[in-house]
Amino acid sequence: MSVLEIRDVTKAFGATKAVDSFSLTVGDGELVCLLGPSGSGKSTLLRMIGGFETPTSGHVAIDGEDVTRVTPEKRPTGMVFQSHALWTHMNVFKNLAFGLKLRRLPEAEIKRRVEAVLELVGLGGFGHRATTQLSGGQQQRVALARSLVLEPKILLLDEPFASLDQHLRERLREEVRDIQQRLKITTLFVTHGQDEALALADRIVVMRDGRTEQAARPDVVYREPATPFVAGFIGTMNLVDGAVANGTFTHSGFTVPLPVGDGAATLAVRPEALEIVSANGGGMAKIHRVTDYGTHAIVDIELPDGTRLKSMTSEARDWSHGQPIDLKPRAFAAYRDNAAIHRSN
Template sequence: MSVLDIASVSKRFSPTVMAVDDFTLTVGDGELVCLLGPSGSGKSTLLRMIGGFETPTGGSIRIDGEEVTRLSPDKRPTGMVFQSHALWTHMNVFNNVAFGLKLRRLPAAEIRERVEAVLALVGLAGYGNRGTGQLSGGQQQRVALARSLVLEPKILLLDEPFASLDQHLRERLREEVRDIQQRLGITTLFVTHGQDEALALADRIVVMRNGRTEQAAPPDQVYREPATPFVAGFIGSMNLVEGQIASGEFAHSAFRVSVPVADGPAVLAVRPEALHIAPASGEGMARIRRITDFGTHAIVDIDLPDATRLKAMVPDARHWQPDSAVDLKPRAFAVYRDNAAIHRSTPE
């Protein structure tokens, strides 16, 4: 059982720079949690504090109940994989992976057995004698992963490990990493700014902003029930429309929807796939600006009179033309006020 407990952890780099602010999270045994957020949200700083590469200004970090907040990286039961691979170019693959085991002064036969086993696990069986310069970027990242896994860490820390790779390789490697993680049952914290990566990999996603948690929930809940306007706009594609609620209606120049909450300003959020469009029955206040055909579906960009631009997903681009007037009807939506959801519709 390997459980990571982060309690009220903060990191201040200067009087004006608070990178992580009173952050609390428990990662369960065998769970894979993605820290997701824009650059500067504090996710990599948090990971480095867990790995021992940064010292928290306040708070505590425990692994299986043991306090590790002030321990050096080599004294912690953690393994960290960086974006840059950080391989030693003067060593071959075997020696890169074996380095930590040699520091522990394990017998040579055990080192060879464990290195060969972990290289096979990451799909690099037979690559031990190759130089790191002979490897592709994806293979180098597999070596970096193997170097961490061979030490049998309780907690695996991944800091945007696929960011420098091309899209197809990134997708393949993240599937392989997820398979390995599940096979080993290793508790894992994965930092990324890619929504697709978080949605594809995570048991839970923690969306960070300004060093704090905006929402922590399973991927489907973060996507379908974002807790704040920031999460709504950050995860996937989302239309955010500012307006007023009056007499039980959210009113905008292009459409109206029933919202049974108190009057006042509000932000309506609707996904492109939940925004129904139809040829205008009258004059039409919304007009099509552009249609992008993806084959399996199309995205229609729509301009509203107040210069707001929305996106709607349609099954076939051929039914629509630029500059056509359309009527809009949100089929499922959320309404936010004061940075919190105050109403969610029932999907049709």
């Protein structure tokens, strides 16, 4: 059953449409990541689900009930802000108890629920602390607990880890995933970090200019990006614009057999799928630089017109600067008019 249904929602600020005819259905217990660059409308969309913005047109329904014009305090959603937005004049316990008090729960019940949630986010016994005494990660955990304690139908996370360092971000990401699995809570997670989306999501919605580019499972988004934009946004991708003639894609000496009709095309190859082999004669390209990371090496390749490509290889020592090489993509996709026309795996 769908918990959240967004139907044809548009949000315009003056002449610009932050969200443009967007539709999405989220199932019970699903964790959906809204992924996109800044300005793609993902935060605006989340704020419309939370009730902080009203759509210019379209509908938002939670549990089958239209909430398009319902104020935030009357929605069964819980929002975690990027800036955590803890109330600094209250201690941790009071931050968590505020919403429960508004619901007129008995004191003992409030205490029990607050302590249980603090335990859940790994902050048992922190109730009396001032929010300003906590580290960034702890503050974000309190913000998460403040939403969870009210047992919302939908948890909304607006780039909650963006202000934390990489190490902490990874740990909190896993904790959020664990908590989400345990509580089976429907979650929408806004991020501009593709690794975060790939690690967390049941489903990724890639957004661009207020529209959906692709909505699919993480592995599908990674392996079969629907558009060149998604291909370039998720992971590292070599994108080469060229022309197809007689079943062969060509760009500045780089040729790949491509069984599609003649015309312009964009070729997308992951670095790990771009094999380099020693050239017979002049070769398609030259080695520009080899960076050895120990477990693997990244080889920068330069085509005759100066276009740079990346290849990932397990052996760095075979290659050196200026060496002529040939390129053999093992798996690639081709796009024309913003849609995939060919995949080879």
